Amino acid sequence: MNDTTMFHRWGVWGMRALALVLMIWGAALLWVGGQVALAGGAWTYAITGALMLLGGLVQLSGRLRAGAALLVLALLVTLGWSVFEIAAKGFMPAWGMDLAGRAGLLTLIVGLDVVLLLVGMASPFRAGWARPLGFGAMAVGVAVVAGIVALLWERPASSSGTATASEDTGGAAQADWTHYGGSPLGQGYTEAGLISPANVSGLTEVWRFRTKDLPPSDKVSYSAQNTPVYADGRLFVCSPSNHVFALDPASGDLLWGYDPEVPEKAMEPLFSVACRTVGFHDPDTGLGADAASDEGMPAADVTAQSCGAKVLVSTVDGRLTALSAADGAICEDFGDGGTVDLTEGMGMQVSGFASNSSGPTVLGDTIVIGQQVSDNQQRDAPSGVVRAYDANTGDLLWAWDALRQGIAQEPLEEGEVYPRGTPNIWNVISGDPEAGLVYVGTGNSANDHYGGTRTPEEDRFTAAIVAIDMQTGETVWDFSTMSHDLWDYDVGAQPAVMDMEIEGETRRVVVAAVKTGSIFILDAATGEPLRPVENKPAPQGNGPLPGDRLSETQPYSTYYPNFAGMPTDGMQERLTAAHTWGIGMIDEAMCRRDFLKMDYDGTYTPPSDNPGGVLLFPGAIGGLNWGGIGLDTERQILVTNNSRLANHLTMYPREEVDALPIGEGGLHYAQEIVPHWKSPWGITRPTWLSALGMPCIAPPWGMINATDLATGELLWSKPLGTGYDSGPMGMPSRVKVPLGTANLGGPLMTSSGLTFIAAAQDNFLRAYGTESGQLLWQGRLPAGGQSSPMSYVHEGRQYVVQGAAGHSMLKTEIGDYVIGYALETK
Structure with a gap:
């Protein structure tokens, strides 16, 4: 029955307009949902699409009430099925966002249709309660949504106490930060405790410095990732193109600057141009000869040193330069006129193919440095060699490589290069000068996803923790965190060294956190696992690729x-079709269709020639990555932050990619398919995103977690980051509800029980209670905070410093800021 005569004209046209939208939407959903069903997935998308299409047609035909009933039925089917799947997953954090993505848009449109039905009916046919009910329902709906958002809106808990710097909570009177992770042990921990949970609410920005180093063109991907070093009464900062700045620690004023004039061409091949830290060496303090022990590094003859304390910076184009810490002048007696050529012996095809982005690590009077080698370009890539240099002279001491075992101190012959394509060490290197050991976490051999040409020695040192003798450069022990890596699950996090109580005995241990989410506890002297490690069956798929x-x-x-995804007991979180997600049902259905086409049997699903590709979860950024971990050594608490994203890996036969350019290293701007040259395959490996640019798995997409190191108990875990600065199609949502985001950068732990972290895709620095997990403070950043914060005490006042320079590949706002925070002084 045509009932349009019962409604005002504006009501009829309003409902017909909505019906047209729902018809188009329903037809598209029916089409994609049918593909999902035919691929073996749920029929719900197709059923909902059919109901939407039919309801829209019925309304357009003039049967407005019958059409609305069908649309309400479609909504009820969607809501019921969504809640069922969300419940089956255990109502994960941010499950409300999961539900909103699945059913929010449909609820809005069907709700408007029903309101128009109630309020648009002409008075002779309308019950007296209909219009008040329609307007009332709309008002209630708006109020409920606003109330939920307000309730979930992220805000720090209120704290009590005197929020001034005069309060002494037992923090250190003086605390330096001499290495990326605070010390060469890489704990991310400071003894400073003047800023505490009781007064952190009074933390405020006290200075801001700008490096003026911004991307020179759209061919260069910047992501500074810098954590400053505080030593010798100065703060030392580096920017993506390796400019070095010495700042006044109290005011942030520039004391001196150095520009290495890195050519733009050397930066273009890099996945991301970064300078995570600089090295600092002073032969007259504990960072030089006095730090050496009889068992570790020998003391150096420093009588000829013209610079004294020096800052060491490695550049994208392969230079290691020593600068005077006092005035930035080049130390002419270091290396060749102040510089060591890191390209020597590398056989570099292109400038930037191999470069150090994590900075040199200074251990006693030894500088240890590795490099990143651009992923997936070709098997014949530069070496993954790690080299050690005399911090006073720049002389080469040794060169460690997977294929140079037993000959680390032997120089190369004239014209010889270091072994090609071996596992590289691109992350931050740790060490224990007292024990005389260097600790490195290795990557994999060139060509991440095909290992048919790797040697047994390369496999041994792939994705491994290796202890190297500081004097000889020889391997003391090695521990493989995985076997025959075909997924780019290299060790991104800096190995950390600490003392831990194990079975009533204090043991010196290495804490190794890896992309696949495991936390390994290894004896620092022998590499023996001190917590259980089990070898478990791995997916075999249809077998390996040929060869x-x-x-x-x-x-x-x-x-x-x-910590590969949601914290789980031992094994990684396993995704199912129910984990797929999108903004609206079509977006979600397209993701689910892709999931059903991909090979996936859990973590370590092998690469295959499946045209639908392979799902990599955790994705290439982890899990746990270069930001490292935080160790509260007093409370024996481990803090980790991890991303929860997947990658879509597709292998292309050699003949399809041979015509493409090899590229100049890295994810080159001109490359459509990464060539994997000198292997049978080229690849694509994008983050698995929906058509609207959102992750194809339901939130949360990033977590921060605290774990009791003694018991193994998870103390707390919560989403890290909000959608405030991100959203569909890259548009910021400005909704500050914790749903977790991808994150890069690590935590800072203080002796007073605070954990500071930025890292997430929203531009905030946060402070949590280490024991409680309660958010106690946050500060707005002017750009992306994809770097690890640090802290120091200068003239009796504690400062927290955070870089805000953004990350091109994480799509956060690019900037050039370094910001200092402190409590107000009386």
Whole structure:
């Protein structure tokens, strides 16, 4: 029955307009949902699409009430099925956002249709309660949504106490930050405790410095990732193109600056141009000869040193330069006129193919430095060699490589290069000068996703923790965090060294956090696992690609939660079709269709020639990555932050990619398919995103977690980051509800029980209570905070410093800021 005569004209046209929208939407959903169903997935998308299409047609035909009933039925089907799937996953954090993505848009449109039905009916046919009910329902709906958002809006808890710098909570009177992770041990921990949970609410920005180093063109991807160093009464900062700045620690004023004049061409090949830190060496303090022990590094003859304390910076184009810490002048007696040529012996095809972005690590009078080698370009890539230099003279001491075992101190012959394509060490290097050991976390051999040409020695040192003798450069022990890596699950986090109580005995340990989410506890002297490690069966799929091989098992740390995704007991979180997500049902259905086409049997699903590709979860950024971990050594608490994203890996036969340019290293701007040259395959490996640019798995997309190191108990875990500065199609939502975002950068731990972290895709620096997990303070950043904060005490006042320079590949706002925070003084 045509009932348009019962309604005002504006009501009829309003409902017909909505019906037209719902018809188009329903037809598209029916089409995509049918593909999902035919691929073996749920029929719900197709059923909902059919109901929407039918309801829209019925309304357009003039049967407004019958059409609205069908649309309400479509909504009820969607809501019921969504809640069922969300419940089956255990109502994960941010499950409300999961539900809103699945059903929010449909609820809005169907709700408007019903309101128009109630309020648009002409008075002779309308019950007296209809219009008040329609307007009332709309008002209630708006109020409920606003109330939920307001309730969930992220805001720090109120704190009590005197929020001034005069309050002494037992923090250190003086605390330096001499290395990326605070010290060469890489703990991310400071003894300073003048800023405490009781007064952190009074933390305020006290200075801001700008490096003026911004991307020179759209061919260069910047992501500074810098954590400053505080030593010798100065703060030392580096920017993406390796400018070095010495700042006044109290005011942030520039004391001196150095420009290495890195050519733009050297930066273009890099996935991201970064300068995570600089090195600092002073032969007259604990950072030089006095730090050496009889068992570790020998003391150096420093009588000829013209610079004294020096800052060491490595550049994208392969230079290691020493600068006077006092005035920035080049130390002419270091290396060749102040510089060591890091390209020597590398056989570099193109400038920037191999470069150090994590900075040199200074251990006693030794500088240790590795480099990143651009991923997936070709098997014949520069070496992954790690080299050590005399911090006073710049002389080469040794060169460690997977294929140079036993000959680290032997120089290269004339014209010889270091072994090609070997596992590289691109992350921050740690060390224990007292023990005379260097600790490195390795990557994999060139060409991440095909290992058919790797040697047993390369496999041994792929994704491994390796202890190297500081004097000889020889391997003391090695521990493989995985077997025959085909997924780019290299060790991104800096190995950390600490003392830990194990079975009533204090042991010196290395804490190794890896992309696959495991936390390994290894004896620092022998590499023996001190917490249980089990080798468990790994997916075999349809077998290896021709010429390659697969490991039947992979190692898992079973004592601590796994942080590959949501914290789980030992094993990584396993995705199902129910984890797919999108903004609206079509977006979600397209993601689910992709999921059903991909090969996926959990973590370590092997690469294959499946045209639909392979799902990599955790994705290439982890899990746990270069930001590292935080260790509260007093409370024996581990803090980790991890991303929860997946990658879509597709392998292309050689003949399809041979015509493409090899590129100049890295994710070159001109490359459509990464060539993987000198292997049978080229690849694409984008983050698995929906058509609207949102992750194809339901939130949360990033977490921060605290774990008791003694018991292995997860103390707390919560989403890290909000959608305030991100959203569909890259548009910021300005909604500050914690749903977790991808994150890069690590935590800062203080002796007073605070954990500071930025890292997430919204531009905020946060402070949590280390024991409680309660958000206690946050500060707005002018750009992306993809770097790790640091802290120091200068003239009796504690400062927290955070870089805000953004990350091109994480799509956060690019900037050039370094910001200092402190409590107000009386």
